[in-house]
Amino acid sequence: MIVVRVAESAADRIGAVHRCADVLEEVGAVHPSYRAAMVARERSVSTYMGAGVAIPHGSDVFQALVRREALAVLRFPAGVDWGGHRVIVCAAIAARGDGHVEVLAALAEILLDPVRAAALRSADDPDRIVRMFCALTSDPPTPGPRWPPARRSACGPYRSGERG
Numbered sequence: 001m002i003v004v005r006v007a008e009s010a011a012d013r014i015g016a017v018h019r020c021a022d023v024l025e026e027v028g029a030v031h032p033s034y035r036a037a038m039v040a041r042e043r044s045v046s047t048y049m050g051a052g053v054a055i056p057h058g059s060d061v062f063q064a065l066v067r068r069e070a071l072a073v074l075r076f077p078a079g080v081d082w083g084g085h086r087v088i089v090c091a092a093i094a095a096r097g098d099g100h101v102e103v104l105a106a107l108a109e110i111l112l113d114p115v116r117a118a119a120l121r122s123a124d125d126p127d128r129i130v131r132m133f134c135a136l137t138s139d140p141p142t143p144g145p146r147w148p149p150a151r152r153s154a155c156g157p158y159r160s161g162e163r164g
Contacts, residue, residue, distance in 0.1 A: 001070040002133060003027050004126035008074045013082045017042050017056045020072050020092035029070035029094040037062035038092070048082045051117040055107070057093040070094045071103050073129050075121075088121040106133050 003023055010016035021035035037058030041047065047054045058065065072092040079086040091107055093100050110116045110132060123129045 001027065001029065001068065002130050003029075003070060003072045004075075004129050005073070006075045006077075006124050006126055006129070008076045009078060010076060010080050013042060013046075013054070013080055013087070014039060016054070016074070016076060016080045016082075016087065016090055017092075020056045020074055020090050023072040023074065024070055024092060024094050027070060027072075029066065029068050029072075031065040031067060034058050034062060034065040034094065037065065046083050048085050048087065049107070049111060050085075051111045051114075052079075052086060052088040052121050053091060053107070053111060053117070054082055054087045054089075055091050055093055055104075057095070063096045066094045066096045068094075069096060069100060071100070071133070073133075075123065075129075077124075103133060 003026075005019075005023060008016075008019055010019055017038050018035065021030070021038050024030045024034065025032055038056050041059050042056055047056050049055055070093075072090075072094075074090045074092065076088055076090070079088055080090075081087075091103075093103070110120055116132065120129065120132060123132070
C-alpha cells in the first residue's frame with residue numbers, strides 16, 4: 001500500500017515523524033504504539049537519506065506493531081529542518097520482513113538521479129508520486145478510482161489525496 005499526501009507541514013522533524021505516524025495509523029497499517037518506535041528511532045539515528053528525503057520508520061524490534069506493510073509518502077512543500085538538512089519528502093515505512101526492500105531500492109534509484117530526485121521533491125500530484133515508485137518496481141500501477149476509497153493497483157493498493 002502506498003499512501004500519498006502532498007501538502008503537509010510540520011514545525012520540526014519530530015513533528016514530521018508524528019504526521020507520518022498519523023497517516024500510517026489512518027490507513028490501519030500500524031498499531032498506535034508504532035508511533036513511539038518511529039520517534040525513538042529518529043531520536044537515536046537520523047533517517048535523513050539525502051536529496052531532501054527522509055525515511056522515518058521503527059526498528060525491526062517493533063515489526064509486531066505493523067498490521068500490514070505500507071509506504072506513506074508525505075510532501076512538506078515548505079521543508080522541515082532535519083538536523084541541519086532541509087527535508088521536503090518523507091517516505092515513512094511500515095514493514096514486516098523484507099517486503100519493503102523493493103520500495104527502498106526504488107527510492108534509492110530516484111535519489112541517485114538528480115532529475116528524478118528533483119521531480120519527487122516538486123511533485124504535487126499524488127498519482128505522479130505513486131507512478132514514480134511503481135515504475136521502478138516490478139508492477140506498474142493500473143487505473144482506478146481516486147481517494148476515497150482505496151485505489152488498487154498492481155503495485156499495491158494505495159490512497160492518495162490531501163488531509164482534509
